[in-house]
Amino acid sequence: MDALRLLTPEITITIFAFAIISLDIAWNDENKSRRILPWLAFAGGLATLLMIFYIWPHVDQYNYTAATDAGREVPMLAVDRMSLFFKMIAVLTVILVGLSAGEYVEKHTPFRGEFYGLMLLAGLSIMLLVSSTNLIMIYLALEFLSITSYILTGFLRRDARSIEAALKYFLYGALASGVMLYGFSLLYGATGSVDLATIAGSLETTQAGLVVAAVILMLAGFGFKIALVPFHQWSPDAYEGAPTPITAFLSVGPKAAGLAVLIRVMVVALPAFDVNWTPILSLVAIFTMSVGNLVALWQTNMKRMLAYSSIAQAGYMLVGLAAWSAAPPSAVAYLGGVDAIMLFLLAYMFTNLGVFAIAIILENQMGTSEIADYAGLIRRSPYLSVALLIFFLSLVGIPPTSGFIGKLFVFGAAVNQGLYVLALFGVFNSVISVAYYFGVLRNVFFEKGSDESPIRVGVAMNTVVTITVVMTLLIALYGQPFIQLAADSAQILAANF
Amino acid sequence: MIESIPLSYYLLLSATLFTIGAAGVLIRRNTIIILMCVEMMMNAVNLTFIAFSRFLDSATGQVFVFMIMAVAAVEVAIGLALLVELNRHKDAVDINQFNSLKG
Numbered sequence: 001m002d003a004l005r006l007l008t009p010e011i012t013i014t015i016f017a018f019a020i021i022s023l024d025i026a027w028n029d030e031n032k033s034r035r036i037l038p039w040l041a042f043a044g045g046l047a048t049l050l051m052i053f054y055i056w057p058h059v060d061q062y063n064y065t066a067a068t069d070a071g072r073e074v075p076m077l078a079v080d081r082m083s084l085f086f087k088m089i090a091v092l093t094v095i096l097v098g099l100s101a102g103e104y105v106e107k108h109t110p111f112r113g114e115f116y117g118l119m120l121l122a123g124l125s126i127m128l129l130v131s132s133t134n135l136i137m138i139y140l141a142l143e144f145l146s147i148t149s150y151i152l153t154g155f156l157r158r159d160a161r162s163i164e165a166a167l168k169y170f171l172y173g174a175l176a177s178g179v180m181l182y183g184f185s186l187l188y189g190a191t192g193s194v195d196l197a198t199i200a201g202s203l204e205t206t207q208a209g210l211v212v213a214a215v216i217l218m219l220a221g222f223g224f225k226i227a228l229v230p231f232h233q234w235s236p237d238a239y240e241g242a243p244t245p246i247t248a249f250l251s252v253g254p255k256a257a258g259l260a261v262l263i264r265v266m267v268v269a270l271p272a273f274d275v276n277w278t279p280i281l282s283l284v285a286i287f288t289m290s291v292g293n294l295v296a297l298w299q300t301n302m303k304r305m306l307a308y309s310s311i312a313q314a315g316y317m318l319v320g321l322a323a324w325s326a327a328p329p330s331a332v333a334y335l336g337g338v339d340a341i342m343l344f345l346l347a348y349m350f351t352n353l354g355v356f357a358i359a360i361i362l363e364n365q366m367g368t369s370e371i372a373d374y375a376g377l378i379r380r381s382p383y384l385s386v387a388l389l390i391f392f393l394s395l396v397g398i399p400p401t402s403g404f405i406g407k408l409f410v411f412g413a414a415v416n417q418g419l420y421v422l423a424l425f426g427v428f429n430s431v432i433s434v435a436y437y438f439g440v441l442r443n444v445f446f447e448k449g450s451d452e453s454p455i456r457v458g459v460a461m462n463t464v465v466t467i468t469v470v471m472t473l474l475i476a477l478y479g480q481p482f483i484q485l486a487a488d489s490a491q492i493l494a495a496n497f
Numbered sequence: 498m499i500e501s502i503p504l505s506y507y508l509l510l511s512a513t514l515f516t517i518g519a520a521g522v523l524i525r526r527n528t529i530i531i532l533m534c535v536e537m538m539m540n541a542v543n544l545t546f547i548a549f550s551r552f553l554d555s556a557t558g559q560v561f562v563f564m565i566m567a568v569a570a571v572e573v574a575i576g577l578a579l580l581v582e583l584n585r586h587k588d589a590v591d592i593n594q595f596n597s598l599k600g
Contacts, residue, residue, distance in 0.1 A: 001565060136561055143568045150575055160586035164595045171592070174523050174572060178538035181565065182515055185542050185558075189549035191510075194557050237598040497568045 006059075006079040009051040009087055010127055016044025017120035020485035024113020033113060038102050041116035043097035045123070046244040052088050059084060062186040078264075078492075082464050083131035083340055088124035093252045094119055098397050099466045100357045101245035103364050108156055108243060113298060115155060119249070122148040126253050130260035132269065135194040136185045136263055142221065144182075145257060146173045153242040165241025172234035174225065180221020184215035196269040203270070207435055211277060218265065219284075225258030226314050229287040244363050247303050248356030250351050251310040259317055259345070263338055266321065267492050280324035282422050288315030296436045302369040305436060306352070309395060312433060313348055316410055319426050323413035324381035324425050333488040334415065340409035342487040346375035347402030347475050351394040354468030358391075363463050367450070368489050372438055374448025382454060384446050392437040392470050397430050405483075452476040507548035515541035528590045532576050539569045 004011075020040050027033045047479035059079055098119055104482075105115050125148055129141035150173065154166025174344040188194055190210045191202040202212060223231040239247045266277065292312030324337030361384065362377075363369050394403035407430065414423040457465070475482045514537060521534030543562045550558025580590065587594060 115499075124566055136564055139561075140564060140568065143572070147571060147575055154579055155584055160583070161597050163579060163582045163586065167528070167576075167583055167592075167595065168598070170572075170576050170579055171522075171528070171535075174535040174576065175538075176521075176536055176543065178515075178518070181539065181542040182545070182560075184547065185545035188558055188561070189553070192553045192555055194561065240598050274540075285528070299510075357529065376572070453509065 003074045006055060007077075008055065009091070010124060012051050013044060013048045013091070013120050013124045013127065015210075016047065017117045017124065017421060020120065021113055021117035024117070035108065035111050037116055038098065038105075041120060042095060042337075043099045044120055045098060048091045048123075049088065049095070052084055054287045055079070056081075058085055070171045076137040077131045078133045079131060080262070081489045081491040082263070082338075082342075083127075085329055085485075086130035086256055087127045089121050089131070089256045093249060093256075093349060093353065093478050096145045096353045096357075096464055096468070097193070097245050099250045099460045100248065100353075100360050101243075102460050103458055104245055104360055108159075111155070115152070118148050118152055122152065122249065122253060125312045126257040127214065129257045130264075132261065133262070133264070135188065135196075139177075139181065139184065139264075142225065142261070143177060143247065143256075145254060146177065149173075149246075149254060152249070153238050155243055155246065159241075161303065162243065163241075165238045168241075169195065169234050169238040172231075176221050176224035176231060178261060178491055179217050180224075183214045183217030183219075183221070186210055186217065188213065188416070189434065196265065199269045212377065215270065215275075216280075218278055219262075219280075222258045222262045223284070223375040225257065226253045226262070226309050226318075228289070228314060228415070229291045229311070230282055231287070231394065232291070232311050235311060236304050236307040239310075240301060240304045244303065244360045244369065246357065247306070248360070251306065251352050251356065253308070255314055255317075256345055256349070258316075258389045259321075259341065260416050263321060263324075263341070264492065266325065267335070267338070275323040278322055278419070281318060281325055282419065285318035285322055285423050288312070288427060290315075290316060291354055293429045293432045293436075296433070299436070300371055302374070302440070303369050305371065305440075306355060306359070309409055309433065309436070310352060312429060313352070313395070315405060315429070317348075319414050319422055320344065320410045322422060323419060325415075326417035326419055335492070337410075337413040338408065338492075339486045339490040340406075340413040342489050343483060344406035344488065347394065347406040348474070350468045350471040350475070351391050351401075351403055354387065354465060354472060355391045355395070357461060357464040357468065358388050359463075361455065361457055363454055369441060372441060373449075374443045375447035377428060377444040377455075378450065380449070381397060383453035384457070387465050388444060388448040390469055392441060394476075396434050396437055400473065400476045400496055405476050405479050409483075409486075420454055498541055504552045507544060511541045511544040511548065513541075514538075514544065525592050526593055528580055528592050531592070532573060532580075534572065535576075536569065539565055 009053050016154040020037055059081060105112055125141055125144035129145055132138040150166050150170045153169050156162035190197045193199050220231060239298045289312050291357050292308045292315060296305050296308035320337045320341035359369055366373050394401035397403045397407040411426050413424045505518050515528045518537035518541060522531050525531055543565055547556040
């Protein structure tokens with residue numbers, strides 16, 4: 001396929017994003033833009049998703065011959081199964097968040113065109129980031145994602161908390177990207193190249209100390225996006241202050257993007273380099289899981305609790321990467337662990353966006369997201385209560401939900417590589433997480449709330465909750481196609497094997 | 498004469514600049530000074546890139562520097578805009594006073 005056709009998803013989402021922003025300016029009619037723009041964003045997301053499915057069969061690992069940038073159809077970007085999978089995650093996130101944002105956006109801000117336009121652009125930045133094979137492209141895409149996220153986090157200009165969250169996010173982000181850049185510059189100095197595959201080829205000849213320092217500095221930048229401990233401090237504040245739909249987006253989109261670029265750098269650039277990454281990755285995974293779960297126990301605000309919960313979930317995903325790095329060097333093409341991460345991420349996306357959809361519905365109705373206000377939800381909306389139960393079962397990892405399958409594969413990959421302690425920590429952390437998820441459920445099912453009025457759920461919201469519930473159950477009950485999808489997606493262009 | 502200055506001098510200078518910048522971000526409480534320190538870190542990185550670019554005789558490093566400069570300008574624009582907005586709610590630039598979110 002030629003370059004233009006390989007990039008149709010990116011081109012589609014860009015056209016829709018700019019169409020939304022310019023139509024918002026062109027139409028002075030408040031009513032018109034309010035009715036049409038959200039649907040235009042939805043259509044843009046669907047069109048992009050269709051384009052991804054259209055390219056999918058044409059891309060497989062035998063299509064590529066040129067490993068380095070120079071000889072490929074699309075220099076700097078790898079259109080491979082892995083990037084397409086992550087693009088699918090990004091677009092699905094944009095679609096589901098866009099659908100659930102409607103009423104919230106209408107209530108809180110007059111700038112609807114910018115909101116949906118920036119959401120699509122944030123989706124575009126993730127799509128670029130997950131396929132970058134060049135340090136320059138990684139940096140530009142990462143900053144693109146950061147800057148759209150800062151603006152979206154501070155979108156509620158009249159709300160001091162939203163602006164404060166954005167400023168904190170920005171300050172941590174600027175520091176992290178500076179540190180990451182320093183790592184890039186050292187890596188460039190050590191290898192003389194910014195192309196990941198070329199870096200892989202010239203790593204053996206260079207000094208180990210410089211490269212280890214460079215990689216650890218780079219990890220700071222990626223870890224910031226994924227919110228790994230110790231680069232997680234921004235996330236609770238940003239999650240709490242941001243508009244709730246954006247919190248939902250931040251909990252999936254940037255995490256997936258950061259993980260994808262981390263996987264690509266690890267798999268493409270570093271295998272030739274003889275350093276054992278397993279202890280570092282395992283240690284970060286253990287700390288991320290434990291800190292996330294332990295601090296979540298004390299939270300009283302739903303968004304803040306979900307922030308710590310999603311830090312912990314990122315820790316589980318990193319277990320998969322640690323498992324990959326522990327594979328013996330003889331099995332170079334072994335991507336077990338990477339496919340586990342993908343399956344986990346797919347399950348996590350639907351589950352977490354479902355939880356956030358419920359949080360948005362309740363916030364629209366009650367104006368707060370305190371866990372105490374969830375009391376007596378079972379009498380106000382039995383459907384939402386049961387959906388919340390299913391989502392939390394999935395986040396803990398109890399069958400028959402998708403979270404169970406995801407954790408089974410991730411921890412299974414760790415056990416396969418003999419990382420028993422890491423797997424044990426993962427299971428132990430899942431047990432801790434029962435406490436805070438079920439604390440919310442106890443409120444929902446057994447406490448008596450002060451307000452007994454039924455919860456009103458709009459059509460778009462109902463669709464989101466239904467889709468996410470169905471997918472959360474489907475991935476577990478009819479898992480074979482999804483497991484196959486994850487296994488097929490673990491194919492990485494320009495990897496050194 | 499410039500040719501005779503060894504690479505390590507540039508690297509030491511940029512490492513020092515980077516450390517001063519990073520320390521400033523972590524220690525200073527005035528948001529505007531923090532922004533200046535971030536800028537300093539970026540410029541330390543730029544210096545490293547250019548030194549390596551010269552040393553390796555490859556233009557890629559200089560291209561990277563242009564990208565960094567453009568992005569740094571955008572970032573500062575966003576940062577200052579956020580600070581101005583926050584100032585409308587609270588008359589301060591000290592980040593210790595931006596404490597409505599915690600737990």
